[in-house]
Amino acid sequence: MANAPMFARAMGLPARLALYTLLCLGLMVVGSQFDAMKSFRSLAAGVINPIQAVLAKPFIYLGDMAEFFTVHGELVRENRELSNEQQRLAIQLQNYRLLQAENTQLRKLLHLPLPAGTRPLAAEITHIRPDPFDRRLTIDKGALEGVVAGRPVIDASGLVGQVTLVSPTSSEVSLLTSSEQAAPAMDQRNGLRLIVSGTGSDDLLEIRYLGQHADVRAGDVLVTSGIDGVYPAGIPVARVLRVEPQRQTPFARAVCEPIGEIGRHRHVLVLLEHHKAAK
Amino acid sequence: MKTEKPLVPQGPLLIAPASRRIVFGWLLLGFLANLLPWPDAWRWLIPDFTLVVMLYWCIHAPHVVQLGLAMLLGLLADITVGSLIGLHGLTYTLAAYAALILRRRLENFELAGRFLHLLPIFLGQQLLTLLLGLAFHEPDVDWRFLAIGMTSAVTWIPVAHLLDRLTGWTPEMRIEPADGNGRSAK
Numbered sequence: 001m002a003n004a005p006m007f008a009r010a011m012g013l014p015a016r017l018a019l020y021t022l023l024c025l026g027l028m029v030v031g032s033q034f035d036a037m038k039s040f041r042s043l044a045a046g047v048i049n050p051i052q053a054v055l056a057k058p059f060i061y062l063g064d065m066a067e068f069f070t071v072h073g074e075l076v077r078e079n080r081e082l083s084n085e086q087q088r089l090a091i092q093l094q095n096y097r098l099l100q101a102e103n104t105q106l107r108k109l110l111h112l113p114l115p116a117g118t119r120p121l122a123a124e125i126t127h128i129r130p131d132p133f134d135r136r137l138t139i140d141k142g143a144l145e146g147v148v149a150g151r152p153v154i155d156a157s158g159l160v161g162q163v164t165l166v167s168p169t170s171s172e173v174s175l176l177t178s179s180e181q182a183a184p185a186m187d188q189r190n191g192l193r194l195i196v197s198g199t200g201s202d203d204l205l206e207i208r209y210l211g212q213h214a215d216v217r218a219g220d221v222l223v224t225s226g227i228d229g230v231y232p233a234g235i236p237v238a239r240v241l242r243v244e245p246q247r248q249t250p251f252a253r254a255v256c257e258p259i260g261e262i263g264r265h266r267h268v269l270v271l272l273e274h275h276k277a278a279k
Numbered sequence: 280m281k282t283e284k285p286l287v288p289q290g291p292l293l294i295a296p297a298s299r300r301i302v303f304g305w306l307l308l309g310f311l312a313n314l315l316p317w318p319d320a321w322r323w324l325i326p327d328f329t330l331v332v333m334l335y336w337c338i339h340a341p342h343v344v345q346l347g348l349a350m351l352l353g354l355l356a357d358i359t360v361g362s363l364i365g366l367h368g369l370t371y372t373l374a375a376y377a378a379l380i381l382r383r384r385l386e387n388f389e390l391a392g393r394f395l396h397l398l399p400i401f402l403g404q405q406l407l408t409l410l411l412g413l414a415f416h417e418p419d420v421d422w423r424f425l426a427i428g429m430t431s432a433v434t435w436i437p438v439a440h441l442l443d444r445l446t447g448w449t450p451e452m453r454i455e456p457a458d459g460n461g462r463s464a465k
Contacts, residue, residue, distance in 0.1 A: 013346070013379060020350045020372045027354075027365030032416040037364050044358040048314070052359075056316040 105265045108156035115232030118271040121145060123153075125266050126170065135178040135198070137161075139268060142169040146272050150230055155268050158236035158259030159183060159224065163270060171270075175262055176237070177202055185237045186225035190215055193225050196238050196256060203262075205238045207254040216254050218242050232271060236260070297340040297446050305332050305442065306344075306352065314359060323423040326431040329356060330374065330404065331438050334397060337378035338385050339446065349375030366411055374404040390443075394436055401435070402428035 031037040123139035153160045153173045165172035179200035220240040226233025238256035245252045309332035317325045336344040353371030357364045377400045405428035413420045
C-alpha cells in the first residue's frame with residue numbers, strides 16, 4: 001500500500017456515474033441528430049467484421065460437415081431405392097425375354113410345313129406329370145377341339161409324342177422319350193425303315209433291333225415313315241448318335257437323340273386328321 | 280473440535296485478487312462469444328455474454344472493472360450490435376454501477392441469492408436499452424429482446440460458478456464484519 005494516495009483524489013462513484021451517463025447521452029444525441037459517427041462506425045466495422053468472419057469459420061465447416069452427412073444419408077437411401085427398382089426391372093426383363101422366346105417358337109410353329117392330310121391344332125402345355133416312370137405332359141386341348149387319342153404331337157423342330165388320353169378340355173401326351181413309346185421311322189439318307197423307341201431318358205432314343213450290317217451311321221436323320229397310319233410321313237424324329245454292336249444278341253443297337261425339343265417349349269401342335277375337321 | 284474462524288482468511292484460504300490479465304482475458308472471451316455466428320432466428324434468446332462476465336468481475340474484481348471500463352465495453356457492444364453509439368455504453372455503466380453498489384451485499388449470498396439480485400439488473404439493463412433506443416431514433420422495437428435479460432441472468436449462474444471455481448473463491452472467504460456481533464464466531 002506504499003503507493004496509495006494520501007488523499008482520495010479520484011471521483012466518487014456517483015460522480016463518475018453522472019459523468020459517464022452524460023457522456024453517453026451526449027454521444028447518443030450526436031449520433032442520432034448528426035452523421036458525425038458514421039465514419040467512426042465504418043472504421044470500427046472494418047476491425048470487427050474480420051474477427052466475426054474468423055469466428056464464424058468453424059461453424060461454417062461444421063455446417064458443411066452436417067450437410068455432407070445429410071447428403072450421404074440421402075445417397076444411401078436413394079441407392080437402396082434404385083437397387084430395388086433395378087431388381088424389379090430385371091424381373092420384368094426376364095419376363096420379357098421369356099415372352100420373346102415363346103413368341104419366336106410360336107412363329108416357328110406357324111410357319112411349319114405340315115404333312116398332307118393333317119390340320120394343326122396349337123395347344124399349350126399346362127403341366128408336366130411329375131411321374132418318374134412315365135413321361136407325359138398335359139395340354140389344354142381336348143375332345144371338344146377334336147383331339148383324338150393316337151394323334152401325333154409335334155413342335156417346331158420335330159416329333160414330340162402322341163396323344164394317349166383325351167378328356168373334354170385337356171389331353172395327355174406320351175412323349176417319344178417315354179420307354180413304352182415307339183415310332184416307325186425311316187432313315188432319310190437311304191430310306192431304311194426302322195423303329196425308334198424311347199429309353200426313359202429325356203434326351204436319348206434308341207433303335208433296338210438293328211441288323212448287324214444295316215446301313216445306319218452316326219449323323220443320319222430319321223423321319224417318320226408314315227406306314228403305320230398314325231404318324232404322317234416326313235416328320236423329323238431323331239438323329240443317330242452312334243451304332244453299337246452288341247455281344248449277347250445278333251442285333252446292333254443305335255443310340256439317337258430326339259430332334260423335337262421335348263420339354264423345352266410351352267406350345268406344341270397336335271396334328272388332327274383333315275376329314276375330322278370338315279365334320 | 281471447534282476453532283474460532285479467523286477475522287480474515289488465513290493460509291491457503293487467502294487468495295490473491297484476480298489479476299488484470301485474467302479479468303481482461305475473460306472479458307475478451309465474453310466479447311468473442313457475443314461475436315459468434317448465432318442463428319438470427321434465435322437472436323432474441325442469446326444472452327449478452329460480455330455483460331455477464333463484466334458483472335461478475337464488477338463484484339469480484341472491482342479494482343479492475345470500474346464504471347469507465349463498463350462504458351468502454353458498452354461502446355464496443357454498440358459498435359458490434361450496430362446500435363446508436365452510447366446506448367449500450369449508458370446501460371452497461373448503469374448496470375455496473377448497480378453491481379458495484381450491491382457488491383458487498385452480494386458477497387454474502389450463495390449463487391442462487393446472487394442470481395436473484397442480479398436478475399433485475401439484467402432485465403433492467405435490457406429494458407432500458409430498448410426504451411432508450413425507441414426514444415432516440417428507432418421507429419419500432421422487438422420486445423422479444425427483453426428475453427435476453429432473462430437468459431443472461433440464467434447464463435450468469437454457470438459462468439459465475441465456473442469463475443468461482445477457477446479463482447478459488449468460496450463463500451467462506453468473505454470478510455466477516457469485524458464488529459464481533461457473534462456471527463463470525465460460529
